[in-house]
Structures are given as C-alpha cells and as structure tokens.
Amino acid sequence: MLRVEDLPKAERTSDAVFLEADARDRRVSEPEPEPRSEEGTKKWIDRMRYFLEVDPEGCWVAADGDEIVGFAISQNRGRVWYLATYGVLPGHQGRGIGKRLIDATLAHAGDRAGLFSSTVHPGATRRYRLAGFSLYPQMRMVGTVDRATLPAITGLDEGGEGDFGWMDELDERRRGAGHGPDHKYLLDNNRLVVSRRRGYVYIDGSGRPALLAAEDRETAEKLLWESLASSPGETLVNCITTANEWAVDVGLAARLDIGQEGYLALRGMPEPAPYLASGQFL
Ligand SMILES: CC(C)(COP(=O)(O)OP(=O)(O)OC[C@H]1O[C@@H](n2cnc3c(N)ncnc32)[C@H](O)[C@@H]1OP(=O)(O)O)[C@@H](O)C(=O)NCCC(=O)NCCS
Missing domain, CATH: 3.40.630.30 (Gcn5-related N-acetyltransferase (GNAT))
Structure with a gap:
C-alpha cells in the first residue's frame, strides 16, 4: 500500500x-x-x-x-x-x-459499481474489459471559444459548502453515489457555479469545466456555456460520451472542434447523463 x-x-x-x-x-x-x-x-x-x-x-x-x-x-x-x-x-x-x-x-x-477515465493503452483496456467494464469512447471539444457566440445566461449562482447536500443527491442519481468529501476538495481548488438544485459545474483555474452534473439538458447547457465564457483562450471540454452529445452541440456552437480521447470505463451503472466526469474524481 x-x-x-x-x-x-x-x-x-x-x-x-x-x-x-x-x-x-x-x-x-x-x-x-x-x-x-x-x-x-x-x-x-x-x-x-x-x-x-x-x-x-x-x-x-x-x-x-x-x-x-x-x-x-x-x-x-x-x-x-x-x-x-x-x-x-x-x-x-x-x-x-x-x-x-x-x-x-x-x-x-x-x-461496487465503478467508473474511470481510461487511456487507449492496449494492456490497460484489456485488463478493464476482462474485469467487466464497458468502454465508452470519449470525445473532447478543443479550441478557442468564439466570444461572439456566447449567449446571455441567467439563473446561475456561485456555489458553496451549503450546496453539497443537494449536489450529492444529484450525483447519486447520475452515477450511483455522491462525491462526499471530494466536493470539499474540488471547491478548495476550483470555482463552483450552480443552478440551485438543478445542476453544478466546477471550473478550474484555466476556465475548463472539471466536473458537471445536471438534472436536465437545458441546465447542463447553461453550465457549460458559463464555463466557456470564463475561458481566457484555448479551452478543453473532456470526458464527453455519446449520451452527452448536448456538450458536443454547445462546443460546436462556440466554434470548438471535436477530438477523441480514450474511454469512460463503467460497470454496474448506465452511462451518466447529463454529466461530464472529472478525470480524477469521476
Ligand atoms: C497500463 C499499464 C499500467 C499496465 O501495466 P503493465 O505492468 O504493463 O501490465 P501487465 O504486464 O500486468 O499486463 C496487463 C495485461 O495487458 C497485456 N499487455 C501488456 N502490455 C500490452 C501491450 N503493449 N499490448 C497488448 N497487451 C498488453 C498483458 O498481457 C496483460 O494481460 P493478461 O494478464 O491477460 O496476459 C502500463 O502499461 C502503463 O503504465 N501504461 C501507460 C499509462 C497508462 O496508459 N495508464 C492507464 C491509465 S487508465
């Protein structure tokens, strides 16, 4: 250990x-x-x-x-x-x-059910599949946001520790368990933006969405637009699976390009949506 x-x-x-x-x-x-x-x-x-x-x-x-x-x-x-x-x-x-x-x-x-973001390494993916994980190809949106495309966004607030309760309940619906103590760690290292009781996004220091969960597509889109609005230059939206094509559509509207990057490996749960996993906290 x-x-x-x-x-x-x-x-x-x-x-x-x-x-x-x-x-x-x-x-x-x-x-x-x-x-x-x-x-x-x-x-x-x-x-x-x-x-x-x-x-x-x-x-x-x-x-x-x-x-x-x-x-x-x-x-x-x-x-x-x-x-x-x-x-x-x-x-x-x-x-x-x-x-x-x-x-x-x-x-x-x-x-337990499980999830993580996997590279394409043949030894790694072999092991994961043999351990019963399904591999969902991940897309990523890359480039510089065309600021002329940014819509006016309303109904969002800065989040804080007082939001963790409903956020954990939302996590439970999206991926089977709350992030629990991870929320505090993420809050200490990122900006938290919420649509209260409907969805949340952590935005990292370079304006990238680090983890996003929402009740519905409309809320998820708003949260992603807010992240794109705060990116100062080149940005990256990671861990997009096909069930989350709403994120591809937002990225395309902002004139970002579609890339491909590894897999979201899942067992014992359906593909989380609307949801963009964090690479390290899932
Ligand atoms: C993925 C990684 C951790 C595997 O470690 P490793 O010590 O090389 O793995 P093992 O020797 O135990 O092999 C694991 C399995 O993959 C197979 N394998 C290993 N390297 C392989 C290769 N290059 N191509 C195909 N199969 C391979 C092995 O045969 C073994 O399968 P088996 O037990 O059914 O025979 C290591 O290769 C690595 O660090 N890769 C780069 C970083 C990375 O991609 N990490 C994964 C992040 S999700």
Whole structure:
C-alpha cells in the first residue's frame, strides 16, 4: 500500500509514466508533451495525500528495492468505486506488475459499481474489459471559444459548502453515489457555479469545466456555456460520451472542434447523463 512518505517518489514515477505515454499517443498536430511543472508536481502530491487520508486501502504502489515502479490509486465512495490514476514505469511494463496493482484495487472495490477515465493503452483496456467494464469512447471539444457566440445566461449562482447536500443527491442519481468529501476538495481548488438544485459545474483555474452534473439538458447547457465564457483562450471540454452529445452541440456552437480521447470505463451503472466526469474524481 502507498505510504505518505512515498508520495514524492510516486510522483516522479507518475510523471515519467505519463510523459512517455503522452509522447507515444500524441497526434502530430499536438505539442510535444513536457515534464510536469513544479506547480503540477505539488498538486499531484496534494491530491494523492487527500486520497490516502480518505480511503488508504484503495491506494497501491509496486516497489523494486527503493524505487517505486508502479501505482494504482482508487477510492470507494458509498456504492461506487473509481480509479483516479494508474501506471507502471516503461522499463517495467508487460511483466504483470500492472495486473497485480489493478487486481489489488478491484479487490478493494468488491462488488461496487465503478467508473474511470481510461487511456487507449492496449494492456490497460484489456485488463478493464476482462474485469467487466464497458468502454465508452470519449470525445473532447478543443479550441478557442468564439466570444461572439456566447449567449446571455441567467439563473446561475456561485456555489458553496451549503450546496453539497443537494449536489450529492444529484450525483447519486447520475452515477450511483455522491462525491462526499471530494466536493470539499474540488471547491478548495476550483470555482463552483450552480443552478440551485438543478445542476453544478466546477471550473478550474484555466476556465475548463472539471466536473458537471445536471438534472436536465437545458441546465447542463447553461453550465457549460458559463464555463466557456470564463475561458481566457484555448479551452478543453473532456470526458464527453455519446449520451452527452448536448456538450458536443454547445462546443460546436462556440466554434470548438471535436477530438477523441480514450474511454469512460463503467460497470454496474448506465452511462451518466447529463454529466461530464472529472478525470480524477469521476
Ligand atoms: C497500463 C499499464 C499500467 C499496465 O501495466 P503493465 O505492468 O504493463 O501490465 P501487465 O504486464 O500486468 O499486463 C496487463 C495485461 O495487458 C497485456 N499487455 C501488456 N502490455 C500490452 C501491450 N503493449 N499490448 C497488448 N497487451 C498488453 C498483458 O498481457 C496483460 O494481460 P493478461 O494478464 O491477460 O496476459 C502500463 O502499461 C502503463 O503504465 N501504461 C501507460 C499509462 C497508462 O496508459 N495508464 C492507464 C491509465 S487508465
């Protein structure tokens, strides 16, 4: 299991894993991936420390002597399990380490429903399907918002801790369990915008929607427009499955382009909608 003192080493491992994976999967039109910034490193460690505090038994690493060569960080929240991040160092891949790590997290999940955002890595997707997950291709909207397209939006407010109760009930309807303590973590790191009792969106520091849930399509569209309005330049709307084509339609209206990126892996639940999952908190 992961220990708090291993976090700096685990972070270095995670940076090396995803730098290599991003370079391999990069399309020619995309910029060369770069190592994580100092700020990114700090955020990663902070987030993993939080996961360790809330549900340490879902957090696993593989060690080779002093070195951490792999990690799988998952969490149980009520009746739902999610995988926040997972990787094995390139030089150690293909030897069964990844299987042992993911099996440890799945044992922790028990028979809970589950969800996470997956890369296209053939070893990863093989494991997920064999573990009973359905893989839903994810789209993403990318580009710079044409500000002339922004509609006037009414009925939205800044959210706060007092909103968590109804937000958890909405989460339960969308994905089988509330985000519970994750809402506080997300609020500390993002701006929260709500249509009270109808839907919410967390918007990150670069104006991207980090997690969006709504009762209906109209509310979801409004929340997404609000996110697009707050993006200062290039933006990205991630984790869009076909059941959430409303997000594609909003993105197209704002003159963003459709891209494709990995899968939303689900078991024991239908495709959440209207819903845009957060990559790490699902
Ligand atoms: C995905 C990852 C964690 C798997 O770790 P690993 O130690 O290489 O995995 P294993 O050796 O345990 O192999 C897992 C399964 O995939 C298969 N596999 C491994 N590499 C493969 C490849 N390149 N192509 C096809 N199958 C592959 C293995 O045969 C094994 O299946 P089996 O047990 O049914 O035989 C690792 O490759 C990785 O870090 N990839 C880059 C980051 C990433 O994509 N992470 C996933 C985020 S969702």
